[in-house]
């Protein structure tokens with residue numbers, strides 16, 4: 001599926017600028033919704049987001065104001081002229097949101113991980129003849145690119161052409177500075193696979209902390225993603241959900257104003273020279289890997305003759321330790337070097353198993 005006939009998420013916005021959606025995690029009261037919306041509109045925001053139905057991890061928390069909040073979104077639309085967006089997770093949400101004239105629906109990370117729920121949303125939109133509404137699909141909580149693409153395909157098959165993706169980072173068990181680590185290679189691969197699909201970055205959910213919003217937004221722009229969805233609340237510390245990751249409209253304006261837009265497409269000779277150097281180094285690297293694999297195969301023969309197991313943990317651990325230390329010394333990250341060594345080791349083991357199985 002090539003998604004070639006996609007339409008813009010919304011009409012009338014400058015396509016050379018990132019699309020910015022902002023608003024509170026949840027619509028809590030009419031006053032909080034409208035006050036936030038008015039301030040955002042004054043700051044130049046054109047798309048207002050607010051959660052009405054909130055899929056929370058555990059029961060007992062604030063699960064969204066429900067249908068009542070849709071009337072507040074309608075008021076936001078009428079008063080400020082902003083477009084409005086909310087999350088839908090099932091048929092009833094879709095029907096209520098469509099009836100209220102919501103412009104953009106998004107499918108949340110917990111829902112996009114469930115093909116039955118996504119299909120229900122897609123079928124409901126098709127049955128309602130609402131294929132011109134914009135739908136953004138958040139990545140599934142787990143880093144499964146195919147599942148994410150599958151969700152997009154279900155909506156595309158239902159006739160949705162104002163389609164986009166939202167990258168909000170992936171669930172993670174353990175310690176990380178991020179609430180949902182970005183794992184940028186996954187949205188980069190999504191862009192490679194579906195180049196026409198706009199991908200909006202959600203730094204609020206990625207970082208989980210307001211201090212990280214600015215740097216994550218800058219990274220998103222530097223990687224040329226299509227837009228940003230940032231949580232903004234008129235009084236973040238009093239928010240009923242996700243208070244740590246929301247900023248006031250005023251702070252949001254400062255963050256957006258300080259982002260650097262690197263839009264130059266012109267390529268000079270000096271850039272070409274640098275790229276030529278990288279090409280040569282990459283060629284050398286590939287040749288070096290080949291040499292390394294040839295030696296690994298020789299070791300494979302030795303292991304076959306001496307009935308030694310292929311994986312040698314002590315050697316492998318020593319090797320990681322020394323290479324990682326050297327890389328860190330040279331200013332590279334330990335994770336980067338570990339990832340490379342793991343990939344090399346995997347291929348080395350694969351080659352040796354091949355040797356072992358030869359007659």
Ligand SMILES: O=C(O)C(=O)C[C@]1(C(=O)O)C=C[C@@H](O)C=C1
Nearest residue numbers: 296299310311312315316345348
């Ligand atoms: O030193 C060995 O025994 C090897 O087979 C080489 C090698 C490697 O690629 O560096 C591969 C597999 C082992 O687990 C350890 C190291």
